[in-house]
Structure formats: structure tokens, C-alpha cells
Amino acid sequence: MPVQPVRADGEDDDAYLLRLAAFLNAQAATIAQAEAAAAAQIEAAKAQAAYAAAVEQYQADLAAYRDAQEAYRAAIDAAEAAHAVALAAHGEALTVWEAELEAARQTVDRIAFSGQVPVNVDADTLAACEAALADGVAVYLVAVARGAGIGVTAVREADMTLPLYMRRVGAVWAIRDGRPWIDVQHG
Numbered sequence: 001m002p003v004q005p006v007r008a009d010g011e012d013d014d015a016y017l018l019r020l021a022a023f024l025n026a027q028a029a030t031i032a033q034a035e036a037a038a039a040a041q042i043e044a045a046k047a048q049a050a051y052a053a054a055v056e057q058y059q060a061d062l063a064a065y066r067d068a069q070e071a072y073r074a075a076i077d078a079a080e081a082a083h084a085v086a087l088a089a090h091g092e093a094l095t096v097w098e099a100e101l102e103a104a105r106q107t108v109d110r111i112a113f114s115g116q117v118p119v120n121v122d123a124d125t126l127a128a129c130e131a132a133l134a135d136g137v138a139v140y141l142v143a144v145a146r147g148a149g150i151g152v153t154a155v156r157e158a159d160m161t162l163p164l165y166m167r168r169v170g171a172v173w174a175i176r177d178g179r180p181w182i183d184v185q186h187g
Contacts, residue, residue, distance in 0.1 A: 118179040121152055128154035129172050129180045141169040141182055
């Protein structure tokens with residue numbers, strides 16, 4: 001530790017005060033340097049502690065990320081396994097369904113069935129159609145004049161003439177929901 005200078009014998013006041021001021025300035029500089037060095041060491045220690053905390057947080061975050069990644073992979077694997085099971089079950093069910101469909105299809109002939117429509121008729125025409133079908137007789141709907149418009153009437157096959165046949169709408173083949181269904185005649 002430096003010792004404060006003392007007045008030498010025969011030294012005047014100005015010389016001593018200059019020497020003392022130089023000593024004190026040197027001490028002040030040394031103290032400032034020491035304080036700056038201490039402050040730098042404190043800051044370095046804080047920075048090192050912050051770095052250590054950041055490294056520790058990084059390690060914790062990395063571990064959590066890896067755990068989450070493993071959990072995600074496990075969930076994906078489980079979903080893919082469940083999908084594979086469901087797909088296999090669907091394939092088996094589809095095979096059974098297709099076999100049942102083919103067996104059912106084999107029991108019927110495939111035909112084109114088009115040109116059939118329901119027709120709205122009055123009560124008398126509906127009753128005549130029902131009676132003819134109940135007797136097992138073919139019945140036709142033939143266009144007729146009804147006032148200022150057009151209507152239809154039921155004509156049994158035995159009562160058909162060529163002029164009536166040329167005005168036919170169609171042959172009745174069934175009664176459904178209170179309306180005759182006809183096979184529309186063409187030509």
C-alpha cells in the first residue's frame with residue numbers, strides 16, 4: 001500500500017503541495033482504475049451468470065422440444081396405425097358388400113326401364129283403370145277433348161280402334177299413390 005509522502009527537511013510549501021497533489025492524483029487514478037476493474041468484474045460475473053441461465057433455459061427448452069417431438073411422433077404413429085386398421089376393415093367390408101351386391105344382381109335380369117310417368121286423372125278414369133287392371137285386361141289412356149282443354153280417358157284393349165290407338169298417351173301398367181303409371185307411347 002503506498003504511503004502518503006511527508007514533508008522533507010527544507011522543502012518549501014509549494015514543492016511539497018505539488019508532490020502531495022501528484023501522489024493523491026496517482027492514488028485517485030489507481031482507485032478509479034480499481035473501481036472500474038471491480039465494476040468490470042461485476043459486469044463480467046453478471047454476464048457469465050446470465051449466460052449460464054440462458055444455457056440452462058436452452059437446455060430445458062431443447063428437452064421440452066424433444067419431448068413434444070416424441071409425443072407428436074407417437075400420436076402420428078398411433079393415428080397411422082388406426083388408419084391402417086380402419087382401411088383394412090373397410091377393405092374387408094367392401095369385399096363382402098361387393099360379393100352380396102353381385103349375388104343380388106345375379107337374381108335379376110338387367111333391363112332398361114324408361115319412358116314411364118305418373119299421370120293425374122279424374123276419379124272416373126282412375127276407377128276405370130283400376131277395374132281393368134283388376135280384371136287382368138290391358139288399359140290405355142287416350143287423349144280426349146274436355147271443354148276448352150285436353151283430358152284423358154281409360155280405354156280397355158278390347159275396345160281400342162285405330163283412331164283411338166293413334167291418340168293414345170300410353171298403356172297403364174300400375175296404379176301407385178292414387179295415380180296411373182303409364183308406359184309412354186311413341187310414334
